[in-house]
Amino acid sequence: MKGRIRYVILVLALIFFLFPIFWIIMTSFKIPEEFLSHPPRWIPRQPTFAHYVSVSGLGGYETLKNTMVIATFATLISIVLGTLCAYGLARFNVGGKNLPLWFLSQRMFPPITVAFPAFLLFRSLGWIDTYQAIVTMHLAAHLPYVIWMMRSFFRDIPVEIEESAQIDGCSIFQVFWKITLPLSAPGIIATAIFCFTFSWCELLFGLVLSRTEVVPLSVQLPRYFGQQMTFWGEIGALSTLSMLPIFTLVLLTQKFLVRGLTLGAIK
Amino acid sequence: MFAVRFMLRKRIAKPWIMVLPSLCVMLAVVIFPLLYSLRLSFIQWDALVPGQKFVGFKNFVQVLLDKRFLASLIHTGVLLAGIITIEFLLGFLLALCLLEEFKLKKLVTATFILPVTIIPTVTGFIWKLMLDARYGPINHMLSIMFRRDVQYTWLAHTNTAYLSLIITDVWQWTPFMILVLLAGLVALPKDTLEAADIDGASEWQKIRFVTLPMLKPVIVVALLIRSLDLLKLFDIVFAMTQGGPGTSTETLSYYIYRNGFEYFRMGYTAAMSYVVLVIVSIIITFLLQRLGEVT
Numbered sequence: 001m002k003g004r005i006r007y008v009i010l011v012l013a014l015i016f017f018l019f020p021i022f023w024i025i026m027t028s029f030k031i032p033e034e035f036l037s038h039p040p041r042w043i044p045r046q047p048t049f050a051h052y053v054s055v056s057g058l059g060g061y062e063t064l065k066n067t068m069v070i071a072t073f074a075t076l077i078s079i080v081l082g083t084l085c086a087y088g089l090a091r092f093n094v095g096g097k098n099l100p101l102w103f104l105s106q107r108m109f110p111p112i113t114v115a116f117p118a119f120l121l122f123r124s125l126g127w128i129d130t131y132q133a134i135v136t137m138h139l140a141a142h143l144p145y146v147i148w149m150m151r152s153f154f155r156d157i158p159v160e161i162e163e164s165a166q167i168d169g170c171s172i173f174q175v176f177w178k179i180t181l182p183l184s185a186p187g188i189i190a191t192a193i194f195c196f197t198f199s200w201c202e203l204l205f206g207l208v209l210s211r212t213e214v215v216p217l218s219v220q221l222p223r224y225f226g227q228q229m230t231f232w233g234e235i236g237a238l239s240t241l242s243m244l245p246i247f248t249l250v251l252l253t254q255k256f257l258v259r260g261l262t263l264g265a266i267k
Numbered sequence: 268m269f270a271v272r273f274m275l276r277k278r279i280a281k282p283w284i285m286v287l288p289s290l291c292v293m294l295a296v297v298i299f300p301l302l303y304s305l306r307l308s309f310i311q312w313d314a315l316v317p318g319q320k321f322v323g324f325k326n327f328v329q330v331l332l333d334k335r336f337l338a339s340l341i342h343t344g345v346l347l348a349g350i351i352t353i354e355f356l357l358g359f360l361l362a363l364c365l366l367e368e369f370k371l372k373k374l375v376t377a378t379f380i381l382p383v384t385i386i387p388t389v390t391g392f393i394w395k396l397m398l399d400a401r402y403g404p405i406n407h408m409l410s411i412m413f414r415r416d417v418q419y420t421w422l423a424h425t426n427t428a429y430l431s432l433i434i435t436d437v438w439q440w441t442p443f444m445i446l447v448l449l450a451g452l453v454a455l456p457k458d459t460l461e462a463a464d465i466d467g468a469s470e471w472q473k474i475r476f477v478t479l480p481m482l483k484p485v486i487v488v489a490l491l492i493r494s495l496d497l498l499k500l501f502d503i504v505f506a507m508t509q510g511g512p513g514t515s516t517e518t519l520s521y522y523i524y525r526n527g528f529e530y531f532r533m534g535y536t537a538a539m540s541y542v543v544l545v546i547v548s549i550i551i552t553f554l555l556q557r558l559g560e561v562t
Contacts, residue, residue, distance in 0.1 A: 006364045010375060013361055017382055020438065023404060024393045038401045039410065081289045088285030095286065101555050103289070106297050108551045110499040112520045113540035114297055116527040117304035140296040143289055172281060201386045203502045204520075208528060218388040222506055225392070232396060239389045246384045251377060258450040261383075261443055265488045265558050266450050 028236030051233035063220040071199035074138035082146025090154035107144035129211040137205040142195045152264035153187030190256035307537035314531030326538035339522040347497040350436045358444025379442040391506025394435040425515040451485030491554040
């Protein structure tokens, strides 16, 4: 693709992808008269931070905290367990070719098929509206992902490095801890950031397993949309707050982005 | 490899211990609920009818005869086909535009990542606001274009509700296609394209007969991954249309959700989940074969 037409296409695409984000951010700074004006006003004339304050009264920051807690725990647990499992699969070929594929397949089924029986089981455990219920179900999605990704990262490390460490007298555990983990650190960090992002964006399990105490952001936002009144300013503020941390994190892993999004199929 | 093999022979139990915790977690959080749900699927258990009784395959027969279930299957199919086609074409076009170096390439590529990182519920509300009849910028721009006051309610009409869902998903996930196809394009061997140049192929011929065939493995993986995501389409439907108007944009996941969490039909929901699992398994098998080959 050459010439001027290429730049025209790119500029149009940038407008298409950026304008909605611009709009929601602007909405968060508009006073109600401005976001409820017809025709709409593009730039707020009297920019206000009022919605960032009022969203706190509607439990907005609470949900931001809940999302953060859920995402952190789900990520940490799945990274620890998954990395270990991936090492076993990559280096010792546990379960042959099929076990890794089985793990991966667990991630691909529509979550709703598990969400319903899980809800019934958690209800009988009395776990509805607790962090551990949501974190547990997030693990179901993250763990296969971590296992699959880390297995591919471990396979990138030449086995000769580990063998020479063994000959120098390291135990399996020492090799894993002192040689393999440091070498695959960028991969681990990228995988962790992806897990964090998945948790951050997840709706379904949060929706069915929370009531009032551990509501994540993705579940809270639709509650600001009402028949009589819609809190567009608060929706804008909470949306804006939810975008910044993840975008920053993902930019850090740009190098691994495609690999992470395609389950390691394309590097 | 001799050291690894030596280690294996000496302490055969050890590698299994590494895999065991994850295996147990997966059995507990996925397989156990699924087995429980398999049992449910043979039971009549309804919020409206007291008691639970074994009914054999009755729930499954009912699911397959349920017009609303079949309709939700079709809705999902229509959305999937529409979204994937547009995302692929747009993604491929933009990937071609980004292939050659230019000054702000890094910045532009980073910008394209933005939509992918946004919570889908948030995306749904962003576009709900964009498409708002009175206060949305889309109607405003149309008003300017057509020189009359447009106050169209996009989500209240079936056709435009579909269009809205498609635009929303295309907005969020075309960047995925761009990035993946771009990675594929960058990795293509240059000499084949140069040979085509020497043979006097036109720009279009090069894309049609050289680039696309060589890119096929990447395209297949990208399309399969998107298909699996779209089969579970739930978030933006939940945020934007709630399956409406009426039940005309109800997707598979959304209909199952309603049966389980709004109508409380336990056995029926479980049976429906299993029908969907069978359908999805077919696509998963294809994708796993591909992934097994490349990784």
